[in-house]
Amino acid sequence: MQKIKSFLVKGCSISVLSLLGMCAFAQTPAQIETAKETEVPVPQIEMNAPWLFYTIPSWIDASPTLFPPQSDESIVLPAESTENNSWVDHQQKNIRTWADKSATKINNWFGETDPNEPATATLRILIDNEWNKHDNFEIKPRIRGKIKLPTLERKLSVVFGDDxxxxxxxxxxxxxxxxxxxxSDKNLDSKQTRQDNGSLALRWSDLSKRLPFETDFDLGIRSGDDIYARLKASKDWALENDFAFYAEQIFRYGIDSKNYLRTNLELTHxxxxxxxxxxxxxxxxxxSQEDDVTWGNFLFRKHQFFHGNAFSYGLYTNGFYNNHDLRLNSYGPFVSWRQPFLRDWFFIQGDLNYLNDHRNNRSHFIGALVRLEALF
Structure with missing residues (x-):
């Protein structure tokens, strides 16, 4: 009982605050229909904070820079132009075609299909590599796939892999x-990798048009035998002076993993x-985690020098709340570079950071991460 009370106080309060913020902009069914007819644009929220919304961005934009201007010009050829160039390109095409055919076959199970709205499948294969002098080198293969089934009245899809x-x-x-x-004695833990990528679920999206936010509801199994249900609600708002705010709330309950609650917030100019x-x-x-609550924060500037590129740099912080003790555990600068490499479906991302770790009595040290990602 004490554990349930603790969860209600610490966990649900996070969910309630986030969802109340979303519901503050809720509309009645009549208002929704009126908005559709008149094609009302995304609502603009008036904010009385000129210093935050005007002064800081103007200072940053006016500061001198050595970086080239923003660009969306592509530096690699599209997949349609290279799919028969090499064995690797041919295999990427085969996997992409096989995934779409499998999605169509599954979609046919549920009734008559619409050729104008075919079933589709997407697949991400990632290999994350991490190194620092304390934990040495670790490799984590990850996979995430989604099969959309438009035949069903509700927006139903199958999701699998690392949830x-x-x-x-x-x-x-x-x-x-x-x-x-x-x-700790293995660079690649095969057993942990299988557990991390062992999720399979049915997902219902946009449960109701009357809700003022987007929703996803998952029902499935993860980590071998952990049957779970997961609900995600999200919404974004347009603010003044090119600012935008996005919030999403995730709640999951598993037979083995029990309660999981996560809030993601993003403020962007x-x-x-x-x-x-x-x-x-x-x-x-x-x-399932050691602390009552954990948190992390990225404050950053992001450039795009060509299509698919992201060059980011800023400050990262994280911490925890445990046994009535709120702590800042790590802080430090980071820099990140992501770009397509040779093909528009293959990406490389490299992150470099300089963080400390108070809990483990580690002063600031260099950490490096490299992600290889293939899209199908």
Missing amino acids: SLDNELDNNVGITNENPVGS ARPNHPILSNQFNLTYAD
Whole structure:
């Protein structure tokens, strides 16, 4: 009973605050229909904070820079132009075709299909490599796939692989992984890798048009035998002076993993043809983790020098709340570079950071991460 009370106080309060913020902009069904008819644009929220929304961005934009201007020009050929150039290209095409055919076959099970709205499948294969002088070198293969089934009335899809990737923001700036660390005596822990990538679930999207936010509901199994249900609610708001705010709330309950609650918040200033200024914050409560609550924050500037590129730099902090003790555990600068390499479906990302770790009595040290990612 004490544990349940603790969860309600610490965990649900996070969810309630986030969802109340979303519901503050809720509309009645009549208002929704009126908005559709009149094609009302994204609502602009008036903010009385000129110093925050005008002065800081103007200072940053006016500061001198050595970086080239923003660009969306592609530096690699599209997949359609290279799919028959080599054995690797041919295999990428075969996997992509096989995935779409499998999606179509599954979609046919549920009724008559619409040729104008075919079933589709997407697949991400990642290899994350991490090194620092304390933990040495670790490799984490990760996979995440999604099969959309438009035949069903509800937006139903099948998702599989590492479900922790869906707990991150879609545009998460850094290479992160909330899965447990593998065995310390192995660079690649095969057993942990199988558990991390062993999720399979059915996903219902947009449960109701009357809700003022987007929703996903998953029902499936993860880590071998952990049957779970997961609900995600998200919404974004347009603010003044090219600012935008995005919030998402995730709640999952598993038979083995029990309660998991995560809040993701992002405040972004994105002026056309200018680098992005952004802050990404996350807060996590989980019965399976050591601390009551953990949090992390990226404050950064992001440039795009060509299509698919992201050059980011800023400050990272993280901490925890445990036994009535709130701590800042790590802080330091980071820099990240991501780009397509040779093909538009293959990406390389490299992160370099200089962080400390108070809990383990580690002063600031260099850490490096490299991600290889193939899209199908």
